[in-house]
Amino acid sequence: MEKDPVCGMKIERNSSFATREHRGQAYYFCSEDCVKQFDANPDQYALVLSQPATSATTGFNPDSTVLQVELPILGLAKEGLPGGVLIRSALEKLHGVERVVMNAKAGITVVNYDPETIKILDIVAAIKKTGYQVGGAQKRIGIENIRCASCVGSIEDELKTTPGVLNASISLGTQEATVDYLPEQTTLNELNTAIESWGYKTRPASSEESVDQQQAAHEKEYQRLMRKFWFAALVSIPVLITAYPKFIPIVKDWSMETLRITWFGAALLTLPVLFWSGSDFFTGAWAALKHRAANMNTLIALGTGAAWLYSIVAIVFPGIFPEGTSEPFFDVVAVVIALVVLGQALEIRAKGRTSEAIKKLMGLQPKTARVIRNDVEMDIPVEEVLVGDVVQVRPGEKVPVDGVILEGSSAVDESMLTGESLPASKKVGDEVIGATFNKTGAFKFRTTKVGKDTALAQIVKMVQDAQNSKAPIARLADTISGYFVPIVMILAVLTFVVWFDFGPQPQLVYGLVTAVSVLIIACPCALGLATPMSLMVGIGKGAENGILIRSGEALQTAQSIKIVVLDKTGTITKGKPELTDVIVAVQQSILSDELLRLAASVETVSEHPLAEAIVEGGKTKGLALGKPEAFEAIPGHGVTATVDGRKVALGNLKMMKRLNVDLGNLEAKSEILANDGKTPMFIAVNGKAAGIIAVADTVKEDSKEAIAALHQMGIEVVMITGDNRRTAEAIARQVGLDRVLAEVLPEDKAHNVHLLQAEGKKVAMVGDGINDAPALAQADVGLAIGTGTDVAIEASDITLIKGSLKGVVTAIEVSRATMRNIKQNLVGAFVYNTLGVPIAMGVLFPFFGLLLSPLLAGAAMAFSSVTVISNANRLRGFRPKFSAK
């Protein structure tokens, strides 16, 4: 077997594609590609072959046969899961595994294994079979010029044998390797070395590069255009002087002969303007022509080219033109190119501002993180933070990436992502989101998502995708701009003909000037830019306010929403029952806190959500809960237990009847509570009625305000719920709703949305992304309420990161403002072109003697697209009714 020095593939000598001899050594190749690469630079590859084949496997002591690996297991830290035992018994069965230690608290398992008999990949596979996932870091590494398919396998194998690597795959298409690995076991550096040992150079993966690169490219392009502009502008000055000699002192006294000489000078000066400053127009026009297409470049190139050619002929052969028409237009060439190039440069600047929202979002992420590895705290760049790392966050610092708190607690300001102004309190086990601001306490957290997977990165990606999507309103503009340029060219030709045939003397000059003006003033760019620029700003504006709009289409539809359907549970209400009332029976001498304490103590062992609400209610009041004894649950009735020697029964009316408890006026009181949409439960102590405890799913604080705002916008609000009519109507009364659809089965929600649509109105559905997915999809616009890191909700058109209904109001406001802006832009661009082109053709000339100079046409064209972008930028000043800040 021989090794191909280029790709590293093992091949038989006699089956090799080709052989080469270099410095006395024979080389065998697997493919034509490899031979070509070798021939180009044999020394580079000859060197590779002489190196040992497995040089990259550093990092372990060859003397010790047993290795230890620490594998982070996702979800292991959650209580009540049998993972630890399962994984341990699965691993201990494996041949080659010497010892397994589980650490459920830290969510890791430590495995000692013999690398001779078992590979880490097999251990990982065994864990996966138990239903758990091994957490590791995933990194994409770019590989330069990897072309031959056979190298892929070799490098993949090399990576897989590197200790700490869980999986590796290489895509030839992206020229990138995707490696899952354990940050404790290996470093990015070692992975790079493994790839480089095969003779390839590594680079940062292009898919992980940030917006900054684009910004740099924009800056470079701006500089390039400005250089071209300044050159054209400087040339324009002398050229203008020679073009309008009668307005300039001294020059006006020059003789015709002197002028003619300066015209030759102008011809020479404008040549580099044409072919350097204006080179983009000509190359662009030529490229388009090859595709039988025409665009703005075609128009400018034709206009300036025609002006220059005519001028040359006019000064070289003045005799062939009628008297007085042999004057050149070199000024048109220089000035128009200068203006249009300047317009393009300004466009880049203005465009940069349209994506400001994205930059703001990206800028939220801190640059460094304080990571604890092997008990050592170190500040490292945030890009190098890995899944499974423990990160320390102090008060006043930003959370670098997403994770779960291991130790400590704090209040975290998440307003930058969610728009929620109150800081969220966080304790052990709670999720923290990258880029949020830690206010009060210090804590440590284990990272769960880094790089492209963080909530912030996903938000950025979603917003970017949406910004580049299309709004249906743009389709008309697109269709028009597809035909626009050839039409303008035809109009220019006809203009020339009409002026030449019917215009005043000198006809040739008039015909040419008007034709050139027509070519130059027409601006297809303004049409093309009208929608995307406003979308960019509008969708960015939404993101700033915690509203993620999926596409231009969603944005456009949202403006015409007439009915908003709100899911009750979790949308209008908090979605979690809370303790609302404690009523003590009159004849009892027990205190309400004591009553609650007894009830909560009984419920500590129950798992019912209502029970949890009571326990939680007792805890928030700071009551010391007792231990229930002889606990018994009677399904459909309630529970009984003995607390501190007292026999406590908690349950519904049936329960009390079963125990023969006399309720007195409590029954009437419970009726009132039930009418308010609450769930009352009777308590009996030692066989006597003691009181009522009521829990209810309470309404979110701002639901009422948001619904009132929607009403004000002329939108009908409908509540949809599976709950009974009584509860539903109680909630509806609280928030001031017009219409309630109660007792709707979950699977019928979509059908109900459809019925509302049948009324001929655009319907928006607001709900959570999981249970309401079909209804969200059925609605014209589906708005999903997402919280925390769960932001990229597939079924929705719009995601409200903040849990509040105010987001619905803001979403509609953003949509209306953006669509208004788009319409202004489109109307502006249409009006500009439909007025500008006829004026340039000279329709005003017969009536007012007014004719547009090509110089003015150039200025108008250059600034029309800047105007469109500037108008889009006005949207940046949009302030929603319920401001996030």
Added chain:
Amino acid sequence: MTLIQIFITLGGIALSLFIAWFFWLAPKGQTRINSGAGGVQEVAITVKGGYTPDIIVVKAGQPLRMRFTRHESSTCSEMVLFPDFNQSAKLPEGQEVLVEFTPKKPGEYGFQCQMGMLRGKLIVE
């Protein structure tokens, strides 16, 4: 009307007709993509003042991989959009960028730069 004017008039009309024919009526060259290994239809597209090739014929239901390489710094072409497929990609100058999706329904779908100056067409059969 002088002879020159008649000449110019006829010439102008002829030129107008030629423009209409050249840009709209003449059949354009199509590039047919055959699927390679693994059933992936792959095509390399150069972006410079236009998309080369710009009319691409592919088969429905087979994954399509387009490798875009932009050879110009003009910001017009810095993004390529496939609005019908909700796909877009940034095209850094000189760097190959992949756009991958599977066209499901036969039909004609346009692709273009952000402001619609450069256009191409994907014909799905």
